[in-house]
Amino acid sequence: MRARRRSRYVKDQLSACLPHLRNFALHLTRDPVRSDDLVQGTLLRAWASLDQFQPGTNLEAWLFTILRNSFYSEHRKRRREVEDPEGGFARRPMVQPEQDSKLMLDDLQEALIRLPSGQRTALLLVAEQGKSYETAAALCGVAVGTLKSRVNRARARLAAMLQMENRHDLGPDRLMRAALQHLKSTNPV
Structure with a gap:
């Protein structure tokens, strides 16, 4: 009670x-x-x-x-x-995992070293330094068509070595530029 x-x-x-x-x-x-x-x-x-x-x-x-x-x-x-409210922030990791990028960079650098020197030089000039095909061809002392062929073959060969489906996946992204820059600093053109 x-x-x-x-x-x-x-x-x-x-x-x-x-x-x-x-x-x-x-x-x-x-x-x-x-x-x-x-x-x-x-x-x-x-x-x-x-x-x-x-x-x-x-x-x-x-x-x-x-x-x-x-x-x-x-x-x-x-x-x-x-x-x-929309969950976009939670879906996006704050820090990208480093281990995958590091492994991909190591694989790319190893594959770049295994390219023939003419193809590697052509690819470095066009993809890393951003030179036009005409300028790169003049620097290498070859015709523009020859340089384009070397860049195309280098990309195709890299795509095969890295087990990529398409050579166009090797565009001028951060990873490609970093690998090319590192290779350039260790093996000057």
């Missing part, structure tokens, strides 16, 4: 405290929806912990303490979270 009287007392007092709790929550969050959620969570926590409430003490102060502590806990939690 005693527990019933206490729960009836708390129910009567809760309805009187609701407007004050809402105002306090709105003051903390500055968001009506979040403040309603905070008040609801406070009431649920209070109801679950009703046996800890001391009859004769200030119920409103007890509820305000629960609300404030809930707000601070939520605030600390949200401070570490990144808002990502």
